[in-house]
Amino acid sequence: MLVPVDPRKPLSLTDADARPPRFTPKGDELHERLDRAVSELGDLQEVIYADRRFAILVILQGRDASGKDGTIKHVFNACNPQGCRVKSFKAPTAEELSHDYLWRVHHAIPERGMIGIFNRSHYEDVIVTRVKGLVPRKIWEARYEQINAFERHLTENSVVILKFFLHVSRDEQAEQLRERLTDPTKNWKFRAGDLEDRKLWKDYTVAYRDALRKCSTRWAPWYVVPADHNPTRNLLVTETINARLRKLKLHYPRAAQEVLDLVHTIR
Amino acid sequence: MLVPVDPRKPLSLTDADARPPRFTPKGDELHERLDRAVSELGDLQEVIYADRRFAILVILQGRDASGKDGTIKHVFNACNPQGCRVKSFKAPTAEELSHDYLWRVHHAIPERGMIGIFNRSHYEDVIVTRVKGLVPRKIWEARYEQINAFERHLTENSVVILKFFLHVSRDEQAEQLRERLTDPTKNWKFRAGDLEDRKLWKDYTVAYRDALRKCSTRWAPWYVVPADHNPTRNLLVTETINARLRKLKLHYPRAAQEVLDLVHTIR
Numbered sequence: 001m002l003v004p005v006d007p008r009k010p011l012s013l014t015d016a017d018a019r020p021p022r023f024t025p026k027g028d029e030l031h032e033r034l035d036r037a038v039s040e041l042g043d044l045q046e047v048i049y050a051d052r053r054f055a056i057l058v059i060l061q062g063r064d065a066s067g068k069d070g071t072i073k074h075v076f077n078a079c080n081p082q083g084c085r086v087k088s089f090k091a092p093t094a095e096e097l098s099h100d101y102l103w104r105v106h107h108a109i110p111e112r113g114m115i116g117i118f119n120r121s122h123y124e125d126v127i128v129t130r131v132k133g134l135v136p137r138k139i140w141e142a143r144y145e146q147i148n149a150f151e152r153h154l155t156e157n158s159v160v161i162l163k164f165f166l167h168v169s170r171d172e173q174a175e176q177l178r179e180r181l182t183d184p185t186k187n188w189k190f191r192a193g194d195l196e197d198r199k200l201w202k203d204y205t206v207a208y209r210d211a212l213r214k215c216s217t218r219w220a221p222w223y224v225v226p227a228d229h230n231p232t233r234n235l236l237v238t239e240t241i242n243a244r245l246r247k248l249k250l251h252y253p254r255a256a257q258e259v260l261d262l263v264h265t266i267r
Numbered sequence: 268m269l270v271p272v273d274p275r276k277p278l279s280l281t282d283a284d285a286r287p288p289r290f291t292p293k294g295d296e297l298h299e300r301l302d303r304a305v306s307e308l309g310d311l312q313e314v315i316y317a318d319r320r321f322a323i324l325v326i327l328q329g330r331d332a333s334g335k336d337g338t339i340k341h342v343f344n345a346c347n348p349q350g351c352r353v354k355s356f357k358a359p360t361a362e363e364l365s366h367d368y369l370w371r372v373h374h375a376i377p378e379r380g381m382i383g384i385f386n387r388s389h390y391e392d393v394i395v396t397r398v399k400g401l402v403p404r405k406i407w408e409a410r411y412e413q414i415n416a417f418e419r420h421l422t423e424n425s426v427v428i429l430k431f432f433l434h435v436s437r438d439e440q441a442e443q444l445r446e447r448l449t450d451p452t453k454n455w456k457f458r459a460g461d462l463e464d465r466k467l468w469k470d471y472t473v474a475y476r477d478a479l480r481k482c483s484t485r486w487a488p489w490y491v492v493p494a495d496h497n498p499t500r501n502l503l504v505t506e507t508i509n510a511r512l513r514k515l516k517l518h519y520p521r522a523a524q525e526v527l528d529l530v531h532t533i534r
Contacts, residue, residue, distance in 0.1 A: 050455040073347045080340045082386065086349040119349065174533050181530040187522040188317040195529060255454040262462060263448040266441050 002240045004221030005212045013205055015169035017224070020232040030231055037238040042078025044242060045115055047250040049083035052113040054248055055159045058241065059118045061127070062166030063204060064194040065176035067227050068119050071166065074234045075241070076117065085110055088119040101125040101143070102150055112158055122147060123163075123215075127207045131200055144214040151220040161220035162244055164237055165212055166227040170201060269507045271488030272479045280472055282436035284491070287499040297498050304505040309345025311509060312382055314517040316350035319380040321515055322426045325508065326385045328394070329433030330471060331461040332443035334494050335386050338433065341501045342508070343384065352377055355386040368392045368410070369417055379425055389414060390430075390482075394474045398467055411481040418487040428487035429511055431504055432479055433494040437468060
């Protein structure tokens with residue numbers, strides 16, 4: 001299982017860190033464990049929905065082609081779409097830009113009983129915004145603490161937050177981007193801007209490293225997921241979510257005796 | 268496969284109509300066909316998402332405990348949650364009530380590329396509203412045509428609409444409601460109001476029949492789904508959706524040649 005990013009320690013994000021760690025299973029064992037984990041998450045999701053005490057927020061960040069879409073598809077495969085909502089954050093609209101950067105994010109927070117999945121998030125406001133110089137340094141530098149305060153507020157109000165950075169190597173990204181151009185069923189995923197971002201690889205690494213360290217908190221930890229190998233990536237994300245959810249002591253709410261007695265009145 | 272409700276013909280909604288029709292498969296054959304259909308819908312959903320030309324709207328209506336939740340869970344099981352959004356319509360809030368009844372519905376219409384699933388819908392505004400006498404007859408009577416015009420507008424603007432009425436028998440509903448009280452993991456689904464609604468069975472039948480006949484249109488047909496047997500219900504819904512989606516001639520968008528050539532610049 002993954003351990004949270006420790007803000008007091010340096011954070012390595014080299015190509016080697018993108019490969020499956022030694023402790024993860026391989027081959028059939030990997031796939032069996034993945035199937036079990038995905039199916040357990042499906043069971044947990046049902047209880048979360050019935051229990052209605054917690055909202056679960058899973059944030060996925062990562063470079064282009066790091067596998068955010070694939071992670072969503074596979075990890076939440078056994079979840080009922082009724083209890084699961086994905087929000088993809090794109091470049092902000094004119095209306096969104098005329099608000100503070102957390103406005104649209106707050107609006108998209110899942111309600112209690114739901115699992116919300118953010119495909120990108122407010123972290124773009126300290127990553128792409130910083131790398132591209134869209135706002136002055138003073139502005140983005142203040143955001144780490146604002147984000148920590150915002151997430152703290154959420155976790156104090158029944159939102160359980162898990163944040164995953166899907167870490168791919170430079171070679172794996174090249175491989176994936178090439179596939180988008182050579183596989184006709186993947187052309188639609190290609191964005192010329194991805195190649196521009198690729199040229200800024202090191203700047204992004206610095207921005208990600210700062211965001212992960214400054215915003216990995218007790219209440220909303222960041223996990224770095226070695227993401228070069230898809231099934232391993234899916235297993236690590238799923239097992240980390242499951243371990244957190246198990247701690248919530250979820251249960252199906254029981255009806256009161258006078259309600260249960262109504263069973264005799266049904267004709 | 269199901270045929271649309273014909274507005275010019277009388278519509279039978281007896282208990283017998285809730286049983287699996289003769290033409291549907293049974294046993295292993297049923298389950299194999301269901302697996303295939305669900306998996307085909309998953310494939311179709313991927314192309315819809317990539318293609319981005321159509322929004323798909325699936326409306327589910329039915330009495331309490333008719334299996335709306337179970338249908339969502341099973342039919343859309345192979346769909347990526349990222350391309351699939353479920354909206355459950357509850358009793359309107361104070362804000363929603365201060366708007367026209369289609370306001371909240373319009374807002375929830377899926378965008379192109381998405382499958383939207385409505386668990387209940389604006390049809391409640393001609394069903395429960397009518398049965399409970401929440402507005403005068405003149406008001407709800409005018410709504411059938413308003414709904415037809417609204418749905419026509421949507422279908423003329425890239426929204427593909429399929430409407431399913433999950434038809435259960437009176438015995439099957441009793442069975443399901445009893446289970447909610449005897450199975451501790453289902454208590455949370457029980458609502459005492461369901462028993463009140465059950466007493467109004469015939470009034471609801473009249474209201475459903477009118478809604479289905481008056482609003483089954485060329486552009487947005489209603490289907491009555493025999494819903495006493497879950498796998499049969501799921502098969503009929505899935506195959507009907509698939510047949511409609513196949514007609515859309517969906518395809519993965521191809522990139523232009525100058526974009527495809529960028530593959531040689533990736534290092």
